[in-house]
Amino acid sequence: xxxxxxxxxxxxxxxxxxxxxxxxxxxxxxxxxxxxxxxxxxxxxxxxxxxxxxxxxxxxxxxxxxxxxxxxxxxxxxxxxxxxxxxxxxxxxxxxxxxxxxxxxxxxxxxxxxxxxxxxxxxxxxxxxxxxxxxxxxxxxxxxxxxxxxxxxxxxxxxxxxxxxxxxxxxxxxxxxxxxxxxxxxxxxxxxxxxxxxxxxxxxxxxxxxxxxxxxxxxxxxxxxxxxxxxxxxxxxxxxxxxxxxxx
Amino acid sequence: xxxxxxxxxxxxxxxxxxxxxxxxxxxxxxxxxxxxxxxxxxxxxxxxxxxxxxxxxxxxxxxxxxxxxxxxxxxxxxxxxxxxxxxxxxxxxxxxxxxxxxxxxxxxxxxxxxxxxxxxxxxxxxxxxxxxxxxxxxxxxxxxxxxxxxxxxxxxxxxxxxxxxxxxxxxxxxxxxxxxxxxxxxxxxxxxxxxxxxxxxxxxxxxxxxxxxxxxxxxxxxxxxxxxxxxxxxxxxxxxxxxxxxxxxxxxxxxxxxxxxxxxxxxxxxxxxxxxxxxxxxxxxxxxxxxxxxxxxxxxxxxxxxxxxxxxxxxxxxxxxxxx
Numbered sequence: 001x002x003x004x005x006x007x008x009x010x011x012x013x014x015x016x017x018x019x020x021x022x023x024x025x026x027x028x029x030x031x032x033x034x035x036x037x038x039x040x041x042x043x044x045x046x047x048x049x050x051x052x053x054x055x056x057x058x059x060x061x062x063x064x065x066x067x068x069x070x071x072x073x074x075x076x077x078x079x080x081x082x083x084x085x086x087x088x089x090x091x092x093x094x095x096x097x098x099x100x101x102x103x104x105x106x107x108x109x110x111x112x113x114x115x116x117x118x119x120x121x122x123x124x125x126x127x128x129x130x131x132x133x134x135x136x137x138x139x140x141x142x143x144x145x146x147x148x149x150x151x152x153x154x155x156x157x158x159x160x161x162x163x164x165x166x167x168x169x170x171x172x173x174x175x176x177x178x179x180x181x182x183x184x185x186x187x188x189x190x191x192x193x194x195x196x197x198x199x200x201x202x203x204x205x206x207x208x209x210x211x212x213x214x215x216x217x218x219x220x221x222x223x224x225x226x227x228x229x230x231x232x233x234x235x236x237x238x239x240x241x242x243x244x245x246x247x248x
Numbered sequence: 249x250x251x252x253x254x255x256x257x258x259x260x261x262x263x264x265x266x267x268x269x270x271x272x273x274x275x276x277x278x279x280x281x282x283x284x285x286x287x288x289x290x291x292x293x294x295x296x297x298x299x300x301x302x303x304x305x306x307x308x309x310x311x312x313x314x315x316x317x318x319x320x321x322x323x324x325x326x327x328x329x330x331x332x333x334x335x336x337x338x339x340x341x342x343x344x345x346x347x348x349x350x351x352x353x354x355x356x357x358x359x360x361x362x363x364x365x366x367x368x369x370x371x372x373x374x375x376x377x378x379x380x381x382x383x384x385x386x387x388x389x390x391x392x393x394x395x396x397x398x399x400x401x402x403x404x405x406x407x408x409x410x411x412x413x414x415x416x417x418x419x420x421x422x423x424x425x426x427x428x429x430x431x432x433x434x435x436x437x438x439x440x441x442x443x444x445x446x447x448x449x450x451x452x453x454x455x456x457x458x459x460x461x462x463x464x465x466x467x468x469x470x471x472x473x474x475x476x477x478x479x480x481x482x483x484x485x486x487x488x489x490x491x492x493x494x495x496x497x498x499x500x501x502x503x504x505x506x507x508x509x510x511x512x513x514x515x516x517x518x519x520x521x522x523x524x525x526x527x528x529x530x531x532x533x534x535x536x537x538x539x540x541x542x543x544x545x546x547x548x549x550x551x552x553x554x555x556x557x558x559x560x561x562x563x564x565x566x567x568x569x570x571x572x
Contacts (some may be wrong), residue, residue: 078562078572114570118570
């Protein structure tokens with residue numbers, strides 16, 4: 001079974017056999033679409049062998065799943081794919097899943113192994129992976145560096161990803177240290193989804209998506225909410241794993 | 249006959265009794281294939297980008313359709329209507345203010361209705377006669393509504409169309425009556441819809457053009473359109489004073505809530521979609537509905553006219569899937 005998660009920044013592919021992950025791959029979304037293009041009937045024909053996967057059943061999800069139709073694939077809703085992935089990865093049935101994606105953040109409450117409720121960020125990308133990338137770029141540091149600071153943050157008031165850039169520049173001028181600036185960015189990220197996280201909170205919080213890479217953010221979430229917070233082992237592949245589970 | 253436009257439902261009986269043609273600006277705006285351009289035109293005129301799409305559309309609709317006057321509902325609808333009225337005055341469009349009283353006060357409402365009646369020099373007997381005729385047409389709206397939730401013969405989108413159109417009866421009550429009679433006859437011959445998930449749609453009508461068809465393609469159907477149904481005024485009343493007092497929409501979230509709770513229970517609804525407009529104060533009222541309605545609840549937000557965006561489709565699909 002192949003699971004494919006069509007994200008706004010990355011395409012994640014997972015192959016599973018007998019309940020085990022046997023191969024994973026990740027591609028830049030734009031490059032992937034450029035490579036595989038669109039056929040006349042609006043289906044994306046992918047040569048699985050060329051990618052190194054053995055094509056059997058294919059299940060797809062992700063932001064592009066309505067606009068992009070993978071040839072021969074069953075398409076499933078994103079929220080359900082992420083929930084199924086987290087249940088599979090942890091064996092847990094009652095938790096809240098926070099998925100921090102490239103352009104949006106999802107909070108999914110799972111009870112008895114099924115989606116009980118969900119919220120997504122409002123129409124703004126300020127708490128997404130893209131915001132982290134932009135801020136790291138403005139600060140001139142790597143994502144890794146950005147993701148390691150959470151103490152003594154500068155206060156950033158803007159909730160907008162674009163105005164946030166202007167604000168951080170003025171903080172640089174004020175002479176704050178890089179660690180304070182990076183911590184400030186990470187606290188802004190948290191505040192952007194904090195109220196929604198509390199609305200659908202559980203004692204156990206699982207974190208997935210590319211944004212889960214940010215260890216400082218996970219520290220902030222755990223400290224601020226008091227939830228038992230855990231980053232999923234295959235956090236970036238969780239949606240694709242969910243596809244394999246859902247489709248299999 | 250001269251056309252009188254309005255910004256939301258008003259006692260349309262008065263206009264018809266005065267031999268005027270009623271025009272709901274909302275319907276003019278949203279049914280225009282250039283709806284998105286109309287929003288842009290208002291922005292070019294100076295309307296801020298972060299203002300409700302409907303208000304901007306209404307502004308351009310009023311300027312382009314040049315009615316004899318616009319009745320602007322100053323209380324009981326959108327708080328931006330004051331500025332809409334003023335900017336229309338700036339462009340030389342005559343405006344007539346109307347207000348639904350905040351506390352649903354019968355005397356205050358009667359006074360407002362009387363003022364409107366005097367403005368158009370409409371006689372009481374003529375208004376009563378029009379009300380009797382419209383009551384017959386409103387009954388057809390109720391029949392379509394029942395065919396939606398009871399008989400499952402009418403789609404959510406068709407229900408929306410006929411009920412939302414009852415604010416101005418498509419500017420021609422007799423033709424509208426004929427259209428509904430034809431529709432009822434046709435729909436009566438159909439096989440019932442089989443969608444397993446029954447949804448309620450609460451809030452102002454959607455700015456999206458494909459919401460109902462999208463919902464139906466996902467295996468669900470709207471069987472209750474809250475505000476649209478209120479536009480059709482499904483109550484037995486002796487006069488228009490009573491009728492517009494029964495009407496819930498202008499009297500706040502709690503007046504609406506009572507009607508919503510009754511109807512979602514009666515119609516055996518599985519989940520509720522609350523539609524709010526971007527930049528609208530009703531986004532705050534979402535708190536009230538979310539807390540008081542004990543059913544799975546999805547808040548959907550729309551900004552400009554057009555098809556559902558990818559994100560809203562994703563959320564809608566996940567919500568319907570969750571209910572299955």
